[in-house]
Amino acid sequence: MLEIVDDFDVVVIGAGINGSVSAAALSARGLRVLVVDRGDFASFTSQTSSNMVWGGIKYLQDYEFGLVFKLCRSRARLMRNYPTQIRSIGFLASLGPNAPFNRPMGILGAYLYWVIGIFTTPKPKLFNKRAALKEEPQLNPTGLRGSLEYFDGLLVDNDSRFVYGFIRRATQLGAEALNYHEVTKAEFSKKQWQVTLRDLNGEDSRMVTTRAIVNATGPFANQVQGLLGQESNTKLALSKGVHLTVRRITNDDRILAFWDEQGRLFYVIPLADKSIIGTTDTRVDAPFTETNDEDREFVLRQINQQLNLTTALTKADIVAERSGVRPLVIEGGKSEEVADWHHLTRKHVIEIDSEKRVVTVFGGKLTDCLNVGAEVVAGVAKVGVRGFKRNRWYGEDHFAGLDALRQLIDRQVTNAEVSERLATGLWRRHGNLALTLVADATAADLVEVFDGLGVCLAELRHIAKTERVVRSEDLLRRRLPIALVRSKAELAANSTLQSLLAELRLS
Numbered sequence: 001m002l003e004i005v006d007d008f009d010v011v012v013i014g015a016g017i018n019g020s021v022s023a024a025a026l027s028a029r030g031l032r033v034l035v036v037d038r039g040d041f042a043s044f045t046s047q048t049s050s051n052m053v054w055g056g057i058k059y060l061q062d063y064e065f066g067l068v069f070k071l072c073r074s075r076a077r078l079m080r081n082y083p084t085q086i087r088s089i090g091f092l093a094s095l096g097p098n099a100p101f102n103r104p105m106g107i108l109g110a111y112l113y114w115v116i117g118i119f120t121t122p123k124p125k126l127f128n129k130r131a132a133l134k135e136e137p138q139l140n141p142t143g144l145r146g147s148l149e150y151f152d153g154l155l156v157d158n159d160s161r162f163v164y165g166f167i168r169r170a171t172q173l174g175a176e177a178l179n180y181h182e183v184t185k186a187e188f189s190k191k192q193w194q195v196t197l198r199d200l201n202g203e204d205s206r207m208v209t210t211r212a213i214v215n216a217t218g219p220f221a222n223q224v225q226g227l228l229g230q231e232s233n234t235k236l237a238l239s240k241g242v243h244l245t246v247r248r249i250t251n252d253d254r255i256l257a258f259w260d261e262q263g264r265l266f267y268v269i270p271l272a273d274k275s276i277i278g279t280t281d282t283r284v285d286a287p288f289t290e291t292n293d294e295d296r297e298f299v300l301r302q303i304n305q306q307l308n309l310t311t312a313l314t315k316a317d318i319v320a321e322r323s324g325v326r327p328l329v330i331e332g333g334k335s336e337e338v339a340d341w342h343h344l345t346r347k348h349v350i351e352i353d354s355e356k357r358v359v360t361v362f363g364g365k366l367t368d369c370l371n372v373g374a375e376v377v378a379g380v381a382k383v384g385v386r387g388f389k390r391n392r393w394y395g396e397d398h399f400a401g402l403d404a405l406r407q408l409i410d411r412q413v414t415n416a417e418v419s420e421r422l423a424t425g426l427w428r429r430h431g432n433l434a435l436t437l438v439a440d441a442t443a444a445d446l447v448e449v450f451d452g453l454g455v456c457l458a459e460l461r462h463i464a465k466t467e468r469v470v471r472s473e474d475l476l477r478r479r480l481p482i483a484l485v486r487s488k489a490e491l492a493a494n495s496t497l498q499s500l501l502a503e504l505r506l507s
């Protein structure tokens, strides 16, 4: 029998976006919270998104007006509270041969989207074929009927960095956060859970007690319900989505959108000095997926068909790739063999088990994370665990520190462009903490590790030491988007980076 080492008000299982917002929101109420993930923070679905903070224009095709309204409100709230981490971005949607409607219908949809978003984004624009080609000369003119521009938000860094911000906030508010710890067993008696955690690095186990559990395990929600001895009418269907990183294929700083050969929206998304292309939508049975040749060929074919690139993209152009599953909700005990699963709702569902004191989050979008946090707090209160404080649990630090940060960096870095890139990147990712991070940094500490990425040695060291980094991938792929825009060969060939990893003992 394991010794009980700690007692919590709430244990949150899963530290993707939904578990992390839950931990931050519950801690802000003054509750004692443990958030635990068997991988790194945000190492599953929440590191495979398209990085968009969006109202879901495509759900208008399924007449999901309520969902679009809610997502547009969430988008506006997130963009207001994260002015440097999320930027407003134009989507140039090409009305090529696969577009399911003509120009009048297209602009009607874009205007409807703008109205449902209560005019919080710039006004959409419509272009005829000639103007569309002027806006983006690489569009394939064959079958092109024009294009339209609408606006949404984009995470400037990456989804997993955004998630880590909530883990940091939760710990600042008193939560304990453990990555690489798996919940292997949970027993409920006398209104209390005994939860066994296995340390996947040290192979040790420990036991904690808690008054309530939040199951935020994304695609594993049903599986963890089984572990908690629960039955549920809500099931998940899994849809695989793949993104590839390639060289910058357009100089335009907008997202290019078009309809692929299956009639689904497909994107070219700028990330640092590269383009991210995707995504796919393939029904799968298991949550663990990898990018395969069929995915690569599909994604590259869409780009080469829709754009007139000087040199067509091939597999040799792939710098990095990622694959994840969207957990799609099937409510009310319906069969998992739903006929038209492409049209399953993207809404999240919060299930409350008052008897066992468990709150489960099913499905959802990263965009809706602030609502999930608030709904989980309400759910946990409903099962009898209430906190009475009202601390702030989301939002960026006040801008006041950015100028002081610029001055500190300017003292050491003579190139004005590099200095500005470092200052804005450090501010975006660390807020006021960036001031301490650079306070004692020398000019050598502030050299960019890869030209143009705005990441310096001082930042890598700071993250490795303070952000619970266990493996090099945690640092290079999740806390920072370096491995999303540089190939494995480029990472291996960078001697400055390799010496730092050796110094930090990260493999």
Ligand SMILES: Cc1cc2nc3c(=O)[nH]c(=O)nc-3n(C[C@H](O)[C@H](O)[C@H](O)COP(=O)(O)OP(=O)(O)OC[C@H]3O[C@@H](n4cnc5c(N)ncnc54)[C@H](O)[C@@H]3O)c2cc1C
Pocket (backbone or CB within 6 Å): 013, 014, 015, 016, 017, 018, 019, 036, 037, 038, 039, 040, 041, 042, 043, 044, 045, 046, 047, 048, 049, 050, 051, 052, 053, 054, 181, 182, 183, 184, 216, 217, 218, 219, 220, 224, 239, 240, 241, 242, 279, 324, 325, 326, 327, 361, 363, 364, 365, 366, 367, 368
């Ligand atoms: C291809 C794709 C594109 C997307 N694009 C967007 C987009 O642009 N915008 C948007 O808003 N949304 C997007 N989404 C949706 C969004 O990414 C997901 O809805 C969201 O990331 C789900 O987060 P989650 O926290 O529920 O799950 P996850 O991120 O999967 O987190 C669940 C965690 O639970 C952990 N876990 C499971 N079992 C245990 C256990 N026993 N013990 C401990 N830990 C456990 C796992 O390790 C995992 O880290 C996209 C999704 C995909 C797949």
